[in-house]
Amino acid sequence: MRNRCIALIAEAVVLNLLAIYLIWRFYVYPRVGVVQGEGFWERSESGVLLMAVAFVAVIAAISIQGYFLIIKPYSEKLSEMEKAIEESRKAEAIRKEFVANVSHELKTPLTSISGFIETLQEGAAEDPEIRTKFIDIIAIETSRLKRLINDLLVLSDIENKRSFGCGKFNVKKAVESTIQALKPIADSKEITVLAQLDAEMVISGSEDRFCQMMMNLIENAIKYSDEGKRIWVKAYVDGERKVISVKDEGIGIAPEHHERLFERFYRVDKSRSKKAGGTGLGLSIVKHIAVLLGAVLRVESCVGKGSEFFVIFEKEEEDIA
Numbered sequence: 134m135r136n137r138c139i140a141l142i143a144e145a146v147v148l149n150l151l152a153i154y155l156i157w158r159f160y161v162y163p164r165v166g167v168v169q170g171e172g173f174w175e176r177s178e179s180g181v182l183l184m185a186v187a188f189v190a191v192i193a194a195i196s197i198q199g200y201f202l203i204i205k206p207y208s209e210k211l212s213e214m215e216k217a218i219e220e221s222r223k224a225e226a227i228r229k230e231f232v233a234n235v236s237h238e239l240k241t242p243l244t245s246i247s248g249f250i251e252t253l254q255e256g257a258a259e260d261p262e263i264r265t266k267f268i269d270i271i272a273i274e275t276s277r278l279k280r281l282i283n284d285l286l287v288l289s290d291i292e293n294k295r296s297f298g299c300g301k302f303n304v305k306k307a308v309e310s311t312i313q314a315l316k317p318i319a320d321s322k323e324i325t326v327l328a329q330l331d332a333e334m335v336i337s338g339s340e341d342r343f344c345q346m347m348m349n350l351i352e353n354a355i356k357y358s359d360e361g362k363r364i365w366v367k368a369y370v371d372g373e374r375k376v377i378s379v380k381d382e383g384i385g386i387a388p389e390h391h392e393r394l395f396e397r398f399y400r401v402d403k404s405r406s407k408k409a410g411g412t413g414l415g416l417s418i419v420k421h422i423a424v425l426l427g428a429v430l431r432v433e434s435c436v437g438k439g440s441e442f443f444v445i446f447e448k449e450e451e452d453i454a
Contacts (some may be wrong), residue, residue: 307344346423349416359382366380373446
């Protein structure tokens with residue numbers, strides 16, 4: 134870029150000097166010098182006009198070159214720098230918010246555990262009823278802390294594109310194994326999980342990550358559904374797309390929350406999320422895994438009527454063929 138600029142400036146200087154010389158030679162000199170032969174004046178006038186047109190054309194050419202070689206690249210670089218600065222600011226804001234949220238989420242159970250341990254050390258441990266109650270609470274908070282740390286580690290692995298073995302896997306088998314793993318939680322609330330799965334559907338990517346994504350979606354559906362409700366898990370082909378969906382009869386989500394559902398630590402109802410034992414990272418993990426697998430997410434929900442989450446994959450070329 135620097136060499137181009139120097140060459141362009143040198144070219145402009147030479148052309149301008151040449152233009153000045155020609156104007157002097159054909160326009161100024163004939164007026165102050167001796168007329169050299171008949172018709173010279175007319176020839177000089179024509180020469181001046183020709184040189185003026187040439188001069189304008191040269192300056193226009195230099196201006197165009199200057200725009201494409203200097204101004205436009207500089208403008209593009211400036212735009213890229215401004216965009217990078219803006220992205221850096223956003224990333225810094227997200228980082229600060231993330232650190233603040235993590236600190237708060239870690240501090241809450243740790244403070245609770247510390248407080249109950251101190252109370253037990255001060256003599257409350259002598260009372261069997263109080264001791265049992267406090268130990269149970271400590272166990273719950275420890276479990277919550279463990280889930281939060283595990284989710285943070287999973288999120289970190291996904292963001293750093295650390296993945297397990299990738300290949301093609303059968304969606305029906307992967308989803309059925311996930312449902313089976315969550316059966317005890319569903320049974321404890323007498324929730325029925327109904328599966329309608331395309332037996333031939335195959336997806337490329339990490340099966341472990343896919344199962345983790347489905348685990349979060351189905352577990353969320355169980356957590357936010359009342360006892361005795363139903364959940365539908367579907368896998369089907371819709372035109373040129375492969376669709377996996379999880380539908381529940383839960384509390385539903387108001388439309389104003391839909392855009393922020395997949396943000397880290399975003400909770401629609403904080404009190405209910407805490408009661409359900411959520412870390413606020415489940416749907417964020419779902420989003421990151423979906424991106425890793427090349428899928429997009431969509432949610433349809435209405436308060437009091439349940440929610441349905443869609444994971445949509447574009448069909449692969451070999452499937453279309």
